[in-house]
Amino acid sequence: MSKTYNIGVIGYGMAAKVFHIPLIAVTPSMKLHTIVQRTPTASNSASKDHPGVKIVPSVDELFADPEINIVIVTSTPETHFSFTKAALEAGKHVLVEKPFVPTAAEAQRLIEVSQQTKKLLCVYQNRRWDTDFLTFRKLQREGTLGRLVEFETHFDRHRLDRPETWKGTLGMDQAGGVVYDLGTHLIDQVVVAFGMPQEVTGVLANQRGDEGEPDSMTALLRYTQGKEKGLLATVKAAVISPETAQLRYWVRGTKGSFKKYHLDVQEDQLKAGMKPGDEGYGIESNDMSGRLVVMEGDTPKESIWTNVEPESYAALYQQFAKAIDQGASEAVPVKASEARDVLRIIEAVRESARSKKTIVL
Structure with a gap:
């Protein structure tokens, strides 16, 4: 015990x-x-x-x-x-x-x-325990999509006002702003799924048009060797994205693709006072389910693909x-060495955005 x-x-x-x-x-x-x-x-x-x-x-x-x-x-x-x-x-x-x-x-x-x-x-x-990420990981392990060539992960929102918390007030040298707030989550998921990339290209922008720190990012993480050779992972976070359903994942492979909209429901449920173990915790409505396309011969066939059973942040x-x-x-469960490697990639994103060059890790 x-x-x-x-x-x-x-x-x-x-x-x-x-x-x-x-x-x-x-x-x-x-x-x-x-x-x-x-x-x-x-x-x-x-x-x-x-x-x-x-x-x-x-x-x-x-x-x-x-x-x-x-x-x-x-x-x-x-x-x-x-x-x-x-x-x-x-x-x-x-x-x-x-x-x-x-x-x-x-x-x-x-x-x-x-x-x-x-x-x-x-x-x-x-967010390693986001249920839609675990759903993708199951598809990846089972080889449903074949050899993966593109993995897009998004954390886009439509928020015209800059937050007054550390996320909007601290500079990047103090781990503030979008790269460290949302980029940390997105890049961590990429590293969990595929390991460390070999090349990093980053673009940072200020979509709000004010004088603050960059509020959006696009990072291209390329895999040029090993079992993931040829894969391009795209990491995007935006604050100007007026959509009724925000794209979360778009994964493409030789046998199929997986596209998912909406953010995992656990954050909103926790804010509303729910806890892991409560009825319905971590379970999204059916209309939020992803779409799986698999090739049957030369014909793509689409189906609704519901999430796996939630493990929860607990x-x-x-x-x-x-x-x-x-x-x-x-x-x-999340080693400091893994978080260090995510920071190495973030630093490469910043250096690439500054120098306008691809950084080789």
């Missing part, structure tokens, strides 16, 4: 309230023990929302508490490196929100600290708890 781990959460914004505390609540081996909230307000008070939980104003109190086993870092990304390093050195296992840290070099340093302290480090790349927490039980760094 696994032990119960006391959890300390740094930050009390949307990430903590929507993506982490509800998942802690449905993970049997985890107990919410402490929340760090520096400036509570009448409308945003951790003590009011969680009367049985210890609320502290500083991370130092959290790190010094011997009862805390795991620290969840949900603060803004420019704080991730210092908070994660301090937590590891205080003898805590750590789960960090994405984007992991601003640079691949910082990621590598935290990997080294994790190894030195013998504490496990995980990154919250929850799987990440459950697998991290199991890795800690076993003391097995290789069992961590």
Whole structure:
């Protein structure tokens, strides 16, 4: 029987309230023990929302508490490196929100600290557990589409106003903006499915037309060797996209194609107060299903292709708890080394956009 781990959460914004505390609540081996909230307000008070939980104003109190086993870092990304390093050195296992840290070099340093302290480090790349991504992965494993030649992954929206959160106010050097917010998710899925690309071409633009950081990106990730040789992965995130149904995936291969619209429903369900295990959690309506085309001789045949059964974002927490039980760094569901490699690609996207050249990794 696994032990119960006391959890300390740094930050009390949307990430903590929507993506982490509800998942802690449905993970049997985890107990919410402490929340760090520096400036509570009448409308945003951790003590009011969680009367049985210890609320502290500083991370130092959290790190010094011997009862805390795991620290969840949900603060803004420019704080991730210092908070994660301090937590590891205080003898805590750590789960960090994405984007992991601003640079691949910082990621590598935290990997080294994790190894030195013998504490496990995980990154919250929850969209590996998007049900439509798992559906594509099943098609990929079974070879339904044949040899894949193009994989498009989109996170497009129509939002004319720049957000006032870190996503719209922090510069890219602090891991702010679209490349680190949405690009992290999209690129991580590509690496999970296909491994590291060999060439990266990036275009960053400001579709809103203001003077802020780039708010849209297109990245071309080319595979020129290995079993994925010939594959082109296109990663796109846009803020000017007036559509009734936003494209999410378009995958093409020698035997067929798969096209999916709409975003995975789990985020909206969590925002509405649902939790994994609730009836209907993670299940989208039939009209959101993807379309599968397979070749029958020379004729393409289309069918509606519903998602696989949801695993839910809670799987990440459950697998991290199991890795800690076993003391097995290789069992961590999203390894810091994988997040580091995603940052390497992001840095190549930025350099390509700056130099207007393709970057060879």
